[in-house]
Amino acid sequence: MSDFIATNLPKVTSLFTAMAAFFIILAVIFVVAGLANGKKARPIALLVFLTPALLLLLAGLVIPTGRTILFSFMNPNSDGFVGFENYAWIATDPGVRTVLFNTALWTILTPLFTTALGLYLAVMLDRMRGESIPKSLIFMPMAISFVGASIIFKFMYEYRDPGEAQIGLLSAIVQAIGFGPSNWLLVKPLNTLLLMVVFIWTQTGFAMVILSAAIKGVPADVLEASALDGATGWKLFRGVTFPMVRTTFVVVLATMVVASLKLFDIVRTMTGGNFGTSVLANEMYSQIFVQFDAGKGSALAVMLFLSVTPIFIYNIRSLKRERSNK
């Protein structure tokens, strides 16, 4: 116990020191800069308020992005140029082809499934009584880290030789209905689908909650009018509800696409990218921190950057449109 305190007290001390230092420095700057008056007051205030954020953005995002692009044309140690060699490797290496194929699979299947199921649940919730408990329970996995969720599902997929007592739920069910369970995470391409289940489990609640808020925003009189005209069930959904939540649906879908493209934690925790399950972000990590090849790793990062770009250009455009309508 005293050991524990001896090793951990300094950490807590550094926590409080850092916080105190941060606020004291800020307070001093505020007081000193506040003394300025007249014509200088405004530019000084602007400087004080804006500079920290701009410096962080410059040092943390803008310059590193430039350097990563530069590194992607360099050798593993980033001390000599190799032209397009790293990109040629991406285009031709059969291992990378699997990675790109998996990433494409993730980017297409998971967002569609997650958003569609979220929408279905949102519609069903709207038609039932006492929705708050189911909503909370389905939404809850969203608070669980991908690492935690991966451990949960790795346990669900745990495998023992056929005929033995199974401790993984999936294996137990498969054995109970008379089939031999397999070592799930080793079977291609089933393993990638099983990893997707983890993503779907954590993210469906998110899609559901956001779409549910949109559905509740559909005016009741519009629904009543269509119902009086004889629209029911599917027809009511297709003709009235869906068109009114379409924008939200697209936003959720785009969010899921970006999350699937950047996906790292699930693959890292469950298979480490082995057995043909690797994806772009995981491969990038392996190249940099396992193979120590900053060139190939950076080229993969640039690929990731390029693939999310269209979605964000769309986002920026809609933001501009929204603002000009104000």
Place this chain on the structure above:
Amino acid sequence: MSSRGLSQANPAKKLFASKWATVIVWFITLLWFIPSLSLLVTSFRSKDDVFNTGWWTAFGNPSFTLDSYRSVFFGDNGGGVSDGVLPYFVNSIVITLPATIFPVVIATMAAYALAWIRFKGSDTVFYIIFALQIVPLQMALVPLLKLFTGGASIGSFQFFPALGIAGDFAGIWLPHTMFSMPLAIYLLHNFVSSLPREIMEAAVVDGANHFRIFRSIVLPLSIPGIASFAIFQFLWVWNDLLVALTFSSGLDNVAPINAKIASLVGQYGSSWETLTAGAFVTISVPLIVFFSLQKYFVRGLLAGSVK
């Protein structure tokens, strides 16, 4: 997109209520709850029970123990996690609090400047910051790590010194603060810019300068917006793996619990009783935040769904 509470019902629409919807939703809810239940149950079973029988048999033959939690918290003398995960839990707290509070303060300041100290081009700066969300954090990892360890130089000219904070908590606070900026400024700008103009103008008439306005008007009135973003950022940092692995890899004195648990999966892949207990400790904090602050959590998610 309007942000509403979790359980706001529209009475008129309950006209369409159907029994089938109730059955289907409860079925899916049950399905969704089984994984969490398996984690919880397994973490309270003995090593032998977990190894020999499925967790669902615990319902017919209940026998529970706190052994796994004891070994996860305080370590044990063989098998499991040698010194327990409690030090990593402390690391997580030491990482997460500043990595939440620093961005909140710095981003609120920037948001105030962009919204209320208008200057030529302040809209452009805002759009550029928003657009920076486009950069996946993967793009910044390697250069940032190099910056922390070796500084930055052009040829032999060192224009930025090595910060010497690699392997230090500051080396994790800083990347989290940097990466959170675009989203934080965007969200808080939305909030700060919608504060009533009359209050601001009245304060100026009273002779308050920008620093006073920021402290006594902007911060207090922005609490709901700040809370939404802070919860989002707190959970993001607590649950993060990539930044943690990159900036604390192999460093037990700073690694957060999430990264530690992830590494245990590789080392103790079959000690499910320990892994499940460790995982439950890891996710307990986000779950507490989730259940106690659900309203703010949803609001933050609605607004921050692009990260």
